[in-house]
Amino acid sequence: MEDKEGVDPASEFTSDSSWALAGGPDSVSDSVNYFFDRESNILSEFDWNLQPDHAEQIDRFDELDRADTKPYLAGSFSGSHSCVAAAAAACGSGSGSGTASSPAGGSADVSTLIPSVSSSSGEDPSEKHTGSGWKPPEIPSKARKKGQKRIRQPRFAFMTKSEVEHLEDGYRWRKYGQKAVKNSPFPRSYYRCTNSKCTVKKRVERSSEDPTIVITTYEGQHCHHCCSNRVGSV
DNA sequence: CGTCTTTGACCTGCGC
DNA sequence: GCGCAGGTCAAAGACG
Numbered sequence: 001m002e003d004k005e006g007v008d009p010a011s012e013f014t015s016d017s018s019w020a021l022a023g024g025p026d027s028v029s030d031s032v033n034y035f036f037d038r039e040s041n042i043l044s045e046f047d048w049n050l051q052p053d054h055a056e057q058i059d060r061f062d063e064l065d066r067a068d069t070k071p072y073l074a075g076s077f078s079g080s081h082s083c084v085a086a087a088a089a090a091c092g093s094g095s096g097s098g099t100a101s102s103p104a105g106g107s108a109d110v111s112t113l114i115p116s117v118s119s120s121s122g123e124d125p126s127e128k129h130t131g132s133g134w135k136p137p138e139i140p141s142k143a144r145k146k147g148q149k150r151i152r153q154p155r156f157a158f159m160t161k162s163e164v165e166h167l168e169d170g171y172r173w174r175k176y177g178q179k180a181v182k183n184s185p186f187p188r189s190y191y192r193c194t195n196s197k198c199t200v201k202k203r204v205e206r207s208s209e210d211p212t213i214v215i216t217t218y219e220g221q222h223c224h225h226c227c228s229n230r231v232g233s234v
Numbered sequence: 235c236g237t238c239t240t241t242g243a244c245c246t247g248c249g250c
Numbered sequence: 251g252c253g254c255a256g257g258t259c260a261a262a263g264a265c266g
Contacts, residue, residue: 176258176259176260177257177258177259179255179256179257179258181255181256182254182255182256188256188257190257190258201257203257
């Protein structure tokens with residue numbers, strides 16, 4: 001896994017069956033594109049200091065889990081849930097990393113940000129929890145995992161040119177796992193929002209081709225106010 | 235003392 | 251059905 005280099009994680013996003021390049025007319029609807037047209041604005045409204053001028057330096061990649069979710073994506077973006085997903089993504093992006101112990105805050109040199117959005121299933125995000133954030137009253141976690149299908153929440157990924165992996169975004173995150181990923185010498189870190197009621201998760205990994213690029217993927221939506229869990233206001 | 239990171243094991247999904 | 255890879259859990263240790 002770790003000795004297989006040559007494939008950029010970003011490529012996996014687009015080549016993998018569960019990750020499709022969005023933004024194209026044959027992959028998503030106009031409504032989705034509409035959203036993508038505005039995504040940078042959305043991010044800009046948060047803490048991320050997006051620099052559109054640099055956005056073209058790196059291929060944008062979006063995450064769409066399944067073909068059958070596209071209709072949902074399209075419809076939702078023009079509806080209400082889409083806004084939730086979008087806002088969640090933006091919220092996550094504008095709040096994401098920044099673990100209390102992360103030094104990223106000041107040294108991160110964010111020169112490039114390519115936001116992307118994805119939606120996995122059309123189910124209620126509030127029901128999609130496999131982590132400690134959601135604990136069924138009587139079903140053991142393991143039993144639940146066996147009997148309940150894992151459902152992905154809307155995801156939002158973007159690449160950042162930074163020397164540090166953990167970019168300060170205002171929210172507090174707790175690392176719950178790290179795995180070596182195939183085709184990449186760099187491990188992937190898994191973070192979860194420290195807010196016990198929040199289901200947002202984040203994955204952080206470096207591009208194998210360009211170690212200076214950090215790929216951050218947010219999944220889910222903050223169930224609390226974007227500012228309620230921030231590390232130091234603003 | 236509380237919070238967070240680390241790390242190995244386990245589980246699930248997916249392709250062959 | 252099997253094997254691989256990704257994702258999550260949970261115990262233990264470290265740190266402030």
